[in-house]
Amino acid sequence: MSKNNPILQVKDLTVSFNAFAGKVQAVRGVSFDLNKGETLCIVGESGSGKSVTNKAIMGILSKNAVIDRGEILYDGMDLTKLTEEQFCQIRGKRIAMVFQDPLSALNPIMKVGKQITETLCVHQKLSHEQAKKRALELMAAVGIPEPEKRFDQYPFQFSGGMRQRIVIVIALACNPEILICDEPTTALDVTIQSKILDLIKEIKQERNLSVIFITHNMGVVANMADRICVMYAGKIVEFGTCDDIFYHPAHPYTWALLSAMPDSESRERLFSIPGAPPNMLMPPKGDAFAPRNHYALDIDFKEEPPFFKLSDTHYAATWLLHPYAPRVEMPEELKRRIDRMVEEDMEYECK
Amino acid sequence: MNANERDILLDVKNLHTHFISGHGKTKVTVKAVNGVSFQVKNGETFGLVGESGCGKTTLGRTIIRLYNPSSGEVTFGGRIISGKKDAELQKFLTSNIAMVFQDPIASLNPRMTVQEIIAEGLKIKGIKDEATVRNMVGEALYRVGLLPEHATRYPHEFSGGQRQRIGIARALIVEPTMVIADEPISALDVSIQAQVINVLNDLKRDMGLTILFIAHDLSVVKYFSDTIGVMYKGRMVEMGDADKVYHNPLHPYTKSLISSIPLPNPHGERRRVRVSYDPSAYNIDDERLEMRHVEEGHSILCTPDEYEKYVLMANRG
Numbered sequence: 236m237s238k239n240n241p242i243l244q245v246k247d248l249t250v251s252f253n254a255f256a257g258k259v260q261a262v263r264g265v266s267f268d269l270n271k272g273e274t275l276c277i278v279g280e281s282g283s284g285k286s287v288t289n290k291a292i293m294g295i296l297s298k299n300a301v302i303d304r305g306e307i308l309y310d311g312m313d314l315t316k317l318t319e320e321q322f323c324q325i326r327g328k329r330i331a332m333v334f335q336d337p338l339s340a341l342n343p344i345m346k347v348g349k350q351i352t353e354t355l356c357v358h359q360k361l362s363h364e365q366a367k368k369r370a371l372e373l374m375a376a377v378g379i380p381e382p383e384k385r386f387d388q389y390p391f392q393f394s395g396g397m398r399q400r401i402v403i404v405i406a407l408a409c410n411p412e413i414l415i416c417d418e419p420t421t422a423l424d425v426t427i428q429s430k431i432l433d434l435i436k437e438i439k440q441e442r443n444l445s446v447i448f449i450t451h452n453m454g455v456v457a458n459m460a461d462r463i464c465v466m467y468a469g470k471i472v473e474f475g476t477c478d479d480i481f482y483h484p485a486h487p488y489t490w491a492l493l494s495a496m497p498d499s500e501s502r503e504r505l506f507s508i509p510g511a512p513p514n515m516l517m518p519p520k521g522d523a524f525a526p527r528n529h530y531a532l533d534i535d536f537k538e539e540p541p542f543f544k545l546s547d548t549h550y551a552a553t554w555l556l557h558p559y560a561p562r563v564e565m566p567e568e569l570k571r572r573i574d575r576m577v578e579e580d581m582e583y584e585c586k
Numbered sequence: 587m588n589a590n591e592r593d594i595l596l597d598v599k600n601l602h603t604h605f606i607s608g609h610g611k612t613k614v615t616v617k618a619v620n621g622v623s624f625q626v627k628n629g630e631t632f633g634l635v636g637e638s639g640c641g642k643t644t645l646g647r648t649i650i651r652l653y654n655p656s657s658g659e660v661t662f663g664g665r666i667i668s669g670k671k672d673a674e675l676q677k678f679l680t681s682n683i684a685m686v687f688q689d690p691i692a693s694l695n696p697r698m699t700v701q702e703i704i705a706e707g708l709k710i711k712g713i714k715d716e717a718t719v720r721n722m723v724g725e726a727l728y729r730v731g732l733l734p735e736h737a738t739r740y741p742h743e744f745s746g747g748q749r750q751r752i753g754i755a756r757a758l759i760v761e762p763t764m765v766i767a768d769e770p771i772s773a774l775d776v777s778i779q780a781q782v783i784n785v786l787n788d789l790k791r792d793m794g795l796t797i798l799f800i801a802h803d804l805s806v807v808k809y810f811s812d813t814i815g816v817m818y819k820g821r822m823v824e825m826g827d828a829d830k831v832y833h834n835p836l837h838p839y840t841k842s843l844i845s846s847i848p849l850p851n852p853h854g855e856r857r858r859v860r861v862s863y864d865p866s867a868y869n870i871d872d873e874r875l876e877m878r879h880v881e882e883g884h885s886i887l888c889t890p891d892e893y894e895k896y897v898l899m900a901n902r903g
Contacts, residue, residue: 280775281746395638424637424802429846429860451776454805454848458855477852495780496850497809504787505809507780511745576851583857 241268242445243292243413248305248315250287250296259515261287263469264305269413274439274446276456278492279466282512285449288466289415291315292447293332294322309413328358331406335418337398341390347401348386354408373404377434396427400434407438414439415447420455432458453496457481462548465489468513468523475549482573484565485543485551487528494569503568522554530555530563595764595796596626596649601658601668603641603648618644620820621658623877626764626813631790631797633811633828635804635843641820642800646766649798650683651676663763681711684757688769690749694741700727700752701737707760726755729792730785747778751785758789764796771806783810805847808832813883816840819870822877826884836886836896839863 250262262284269275277285290296292307294314307314309330314322334340342350351373352366361369367386374382377400390398399419406414416435420428432455439446448459456463457477464474465488473486484490494506510527513519519526525535534554543556555563564570603619618641626632634642647653649660651671660668667679684707687693694703704723713719724734730751741749750770757765767786771779783806789795801807807814808828815825816839824837835841842863849855869875874889880900888896 280777425804425848426637426842426846426863429848430862432848433860452848453776453850454855457850457852458848460852481850481852491777493850495777497783497805498849498851502809505780505783507784508777511747576854579851580853583853 240271242271242309243269244306244308245288245292246306246308248288248291248307249303250284250291251301251303252297253299253301254516257516260518261300261469261515262291263518265466265469265471266305267464267471267474269445269447271445272439272443273461274448274459276448276450276460276463277466278449278451278453278456278463280451280492280512282515283466284469285466286417289332289417289447289449293330293415294319294326295332327354327406327411328409329411330413330415331409331411332415332417333399333402333406333419336422337395337402338390338422340402341398343390346387346389347393351401351405351408354405358409370404370408373407374401377404377407377438378430379404395423396430399423399427399431403431403434403438407442410442411444413445413447415449417449418451419448421450421452428455435459453493465492468518469515470523470552472524472553473549473551475545475551479546479549482576483545483549484569485545485549485556486553487530487555488524489551490565490569494566494572498572498575500572500575506566506568522552532560593627594625595628595630595663596798597659597661598625598645598649599623599659599661601645601648601660602656603644603653604656617820619648619655622817622820622822624815624822624825626796626798629790629794629796630813631799631811633807633814634798634800634817635802635807635814636817637802637843640817642802642817643768645817646685646768646798646800650685650766651679680707681760682762683764683766684760684762686750686753686757686765686767686770689773690746690753691741691773693753694749696741698740699737700739700741703741703752704737704756704759707756711760722759723755726759727752729758729789730755731781745778746774747781750774750778750782754782754785754789758793762795764798766798766800768800769802770799772801772803779806786810803847804832804843805849816843821870821875821887823887824885825877830881830884834884834900836880836884836899837888838868 246266248262248265252259252261265288279285291302292314302315348370351370352363355361355366355369371382371386374385379385379397379400393401420431423431438444450456460477462476463480464471465486467488473489480489484493491506491508497505508527513523521537522535522540525531532554540552540554542550542552544550554560601619601622605616605618607614622645636642644653648655655668658668659666662682667675701723704726705719708719708722723737727734727736732748732751741752744752771782774782790797799807799811811828814828814831815822818839824831824840831840832844835844841861845861872889875887877885877887878893879885880896884900886896
């Protein structure tokens with residue numbers, strides 16, 4: 236996939252849940268690498284398996300989840316085979332996570348100071364004074380005003396953006412190598428969202444963190460990503476660098492995702508994906524996206540498409556890229572939008 | 587505004603909604619809506635944006651009288667609807683203004699079938715003949731892109747986007763003149779958002795609906811609305827034609843709001859300069875603040891000193 240040495244490798248990960256009605260196949264063979272110091276964005280609609288993949292990496296899958304196949308390689312270890320005790324040495328210390336809803340991620344009856352120093356005391360064996368000193372430094376670093384006063388307050392006394400900053404402080408407390416952000420800004424307002432995104436970018440730069448960023452907002456992706464994985468129905472359907480995905484999208488699902496969001500110039504009717512995602516109790520045969528796809532070929536309903544290589548960094552799993560497939564162009568509206576983007580870039584360079 | 591008097595459907599004048607809690611020394615007044623005036627023309631879509639807690643939802647709910655206004659006047663189709671709420675006014679409101687709520691799961695009763703949910707408005711309106719009701723429900727479902735046979739199902743059997751469309755069908759069945767859509771898409775996925783926006787857009791075109799669209803996502807509001815009003819701390823800070831507000835924002839708060847929308851354009855995002863708004867530099871409670879007209883179809887909340895600066899900026903842009 237890439238010549239850089241990956242810090243985390245996910246290989247053919249398959250996760251299913253034992254439910255009352257049967258086996259829900261949430262993740263069906265996902266493989267990706269995370270390189271040192273890069274931000275990998277995972278996009279897809281709800282239920283596409285992006286959160287489950289990352290919970291598997293963090294080792295926080297619920298009890299009825301089973302990892303059927305695959306491995307997660309980190310620092311010479313396969314995370315899927317670790318015991319809970321071994322995992323405790325990694326979770327929170329070397330791989331940390333920022334959750335979607337900062338209010339439910341924090342303990343409401345525990346002072347935030349305690350919640351931050353907890354990890355420091357456990358993992359780094361710091362004394363309470365040392366831990367407090369470190370916590371105050373971190374709180375100042377993420378832009379929380381008056382950290383001394385805030386240290387002794389409860390989560391409800393914080394605004395949404397400040398709460399998310401606390402969650403980020405907790406995640407950063409032990410200097411992790413990998414930070415997983417699971418929709419960290421979905422619950423926040425746009426103005427606060429942009430501040431939190433800037434903050435994550437800043438700390439990533441400072442600490443040379445590797446970040447996995449999960450979101451369904453293509454605008455946020457454009458803002459954050461170095462590389463992008465697009466997931467649908469438990470599989471990666473397209474992956475590539477940020478430019479690959481935004482300027483040369485190849486999978487119909489990526490087209491749909493990109494054109495579903497109005498940009499500053501759109502006037503036309505928005506493209507909406509018809510139907511609903513498939514029931515993962517019985518994943519459909521062939522390409523899971525085929526029933527909702529305008530461009531589906533007969534073979535899409537029969538056989539699963541393999542990854543076709545578009546460039547060294549860009550791969551997509553769709554039969555449309557097969558040499559025998561009819562040539563299909565991306566939707567007009569999306570093409571116009573990409574042209575507009577290219578034009579803007581040219582204008583900017585001329586300046 | 588020099589719009590024809592007859593064109594104006596909803597006219598809100600200096601509306602205040604205050605919430606009071608506690609007594610005596612502990613009495614706290616929250617001025618959720620603090621002197622807002624605007625007009626919505628017939629067939630127009632008015633987009634109301636602002637961060638959470640700025641009072642946009644309260645404003646919507648005060649108009650439809652889920653809350654009582656503290657002072658100010660609301661006129662709807664020539665009739666004052668901010669006065670004493672009696673049975674007659676209630677009836678007038680329910681048959682003319684309908685509301686679509688944010689959370690499609692919480693706003694549909696899980697123990698009622700879709701048929702019952704949608705027909706509830708008709709029952710209140712006095713239409714009780716079963717066959718007629720069934721026909722009308724089927725028609726309403728069809729209009730929002732669902733099938734008449736969906737009527738016998740329960741809300742939990744539907745996906746998020748479909749549930750929100752049921753919410754829209756329920757609002758439309760009484761054939762209202764205006765719909766207040768309170769963040770109808772915030773709880774939905776991106777691909778599903780497009781479905782709901784398209785449904786609303788079709789209805790607007792086919793039925794000539796007037797929509798008050800409340801949201802915090804400015805890019806969607808811009809796409810969807812004719813006029814945009816930006817609220818901040820209970821006040822309207824900027825208002826005008828969608829294009830003018832979006833492409834030439836004047837108020838510093840609007841600027842920061844627009845600059846923080848993430849756009850699906852990676853290179854553009856990297857070179858974009860974000861404007862941050864410093865609330866301490868502007869006194870939102872200043873008594874001299876007033877909504878002033880800076881150019882055709884564009885007004886802004888400012889003091890007389892700032893006014894000239896804004897007029898210059900507007901004409902330059």
